[in-house]
Amino acid sequence: MKRQFSLLFLLLAALLLPPLAAKADAAAPPSAEIRVVRIADVISPVVADFVAAELDRVNQSGGRAFLLELDTPGGLDSAMRTIIQKILGSRAPVIVYVYPSGARAASAGALITLAADFAAMAPGTNLGAAHPVAIGPGGGGDETMMEKVVNDAVAYARSLAEQRGRNVTWAEKIVRESISTSAGEALELKVIDLIAADEAALLAALDGRRYLRDGAAQILTTADATLVRAEMGWRQEILAAISNPNVAYLLLMLGIMGIFFEISQPGVILPGAIGTLALLLALFAFQTLPVNYTGVLLILLAIVLFILEIKVASYGMLTVGGIVALALGSLMLIESTDPALRISPALIAATVAVAGGFFALVVFFVVRTQQGRFFSGVEGMVGERGAAVSAVSETGRVFVHGEYWDAWSRSPISAGEAVEVVRVEEGMRLEVRRAAEQKEKQGD
Numbered sequence: 001m002k003r004q005f006s007l008l009f010l011l012l013a014a015l016l017l018p019p020l021a022a023k024a025d026a027a028a029p030p031s032a033e034i035r036v037v038r039i040a041d042v043i044s045p046v047v048a049d050f051v052a053a054e055l056d057r058v059n060q061s062g063g064r065a066f067l068l069e070l071d072t073p074g075g076l077d078s079a080m081r082t083i084i085q086k087i088l089g090s091r092a093p094v095i096v097y098v099y100p101s102g103a104r105a106a107s108a109g110a111l112i113t114l115a116a117d118f119a120a121m122a123p124g125t126n127l128g129a130a131h132p133v134a135i136g137p138g139g140g141g142d143e144t145m146m147e148k149v150v151n152d153a154v155a156y157a158r159s160l161a162e163q164r165g166r167n168v169t170w171a172e173k174i175v176r177e178s179i180s181t182s183a184g185e186a187l188e189l190k191v192i193d194l195i196a197a198d199e200a201a202l203l204a205a206l207d208g209r210r211y212l213r214d215g216a217a218q219i220l221t222t223a224d225a226t227l228v229r230a231e232m233g234w235r236q237e238i239l240a241a242i243s244n245p246n247v248a249y250l251l252l253m254l255g256i257m258g259i260f261f262e263i264s265q266p267g268v269i270l271p272g273a274i275g276t277l278a279l280l281l282a283l284f285a286f287q288t289l290p291v292n293y294t295g296v297l298l299i300l301l302a303i304v305l306f307i308l309e310i311k312v313a314s315y316g317m318l319t320v321g322g323i324v325a326l327a328l329g330s331l332m333l334i335e336s337t338d339p340a341l342r343i344s345p346a347l348i349a350a351t352v353a354v355a356g357g358f359f360a361l362v363v364f365f366v367v368r369t370q371q372g373r374f375f376s377g378v379e380g381m382v383g384e385r386g387a388a389v390s391a392v393s394e395t396g397r398v399f400v401h402g403e404y405w406d407a408w409s410r411s412p413i414s415a416g417e418a419v420e421v422v423r424v425e426e427g428m429r430l431e432v433r434r435a436a437e438q439k440e441k442q443g444d
Helices: 002-027 045-061 077-088 108-115 143-164 168-176 183-188 199-206 234-242 245-264 270-286 293-311 317-332 345-371 435-443
Strands: 033-039 065-070 094-098 104-106 118-121 126-128 180-182 210-213 216-219 226-229 385-388 397-400 403-409 418-425 429-434
Touching: 033 045, 045 065, 045 077, 045 234, 065 108, 077 108, 077 143, 094 104, 094 108, 094 199, 104 108, 108 126, 108 143, 118 183, 118 199, 126 183, 143 168, 168 180, 180 183, 234 245, 234 270, 245 270, 245 293, 245 345, 293 317, 317 345, 397 418, 397 429, 418 435
Parallel strands: 033 065, 033 226, 065 094, 094 118, 104 126, 403 429
Antiparallel strands: 126 180, 210 216, 385 397, 385 418, 397 403, 418 429
16 A cells, blocks of 8 residues: 555646645746957857857856946958857847947957847947958959959848848948947947947936847837846967967967977987977967968968078178078068057068067077087097008008008008098998198198
8 A cells, every 4th residue: 555655646646746846936037137349359169169059058057138338449251240140040149239338349349249139339439340351372362353252241141131120331331341330339320239438327228128029029028137248268368469460479389399409409309399389379360360372471481490590601690591580580470550450560660570580590609510510429539530550552451549440542551650630431441531731731
């Protein structure tokens, strides 16, 4: 009987618990949290992954909304599209806020703002300048290809503006004409929804506003909302720092110097390992930047010239050419009119000076080592003086370096005469010459 009652109890529990749980879930109030992510950097793949992950978290947790605070000069097109796709696919409303005063949402940032459910700006901010920058060999391309890129960007900007009910003409102009608009003008042109001085004013202005999901109107409630800030983890912060143009350039130079040192002095290992790691990190960073590959080729040419200096006696001309190529390549490496995406000229000057001096010093010591005499082993015998033990012509015996050697000479040498080693042949046989002959040649 006890066993039967136990089975009956378990059966009833299995039938009743799911409905009770469903009622509990239905009765639970939606989360009042608004997750806040701040971007004050270039839009890179690392930033895009971070924003996408936080948007997924908001949707999974049932958050009230997602607030993206922007202050960016732009960034990579693929990273921008990753963020926009997540915004357009989000169930929770997305608020993009160009903040604080003095901030901007240029290029990729402008299109992200267009894609938001609610677009806001702080006073003293600006928005626009979304003309695409080609990333590839030469940092440009032929006119036909660039026209295709611009037309694609225009169509994308117009579609975002149409979907969110914003000014389509303005969206096209920021791509074709690279116009930039202040906060007040953007509100007048119906590019943004409101201007707010700070986050508190933003939440107050957004309370009760409508947005669309699946064609149905929804109301955003922010009066009781709590802002929860999301920060990058240490791994993401490191990868984001690497994507800075100045850091990427320094990593490139460190990688080149490490590999050059390993080539010039094989077997050291550590410089080669560090150089390879730095070079890989630099290549990761350059995928986020408008790289001019002519600049990259000039830097590689500089390394080739430095290596040739070791092999060819150019009396420093190859080193000078390498330093010039290094400087020109560094200046051309990043092609962008935006200062935020360019390498600091002061950093380039300092790096070229240090790198040029390093390469010149290494080349000097390597060449001096290669041209120096050998003082041990078989090579160390060349130039050693001794005496002929017997007459030496096609055969003979000499006493050199405390040992007796088989020897031969191109001209006859009498027993007892001083000799000098010309070379060591296979079988440890010495070619010698009369030491006096060397003195006479030097006198002539």
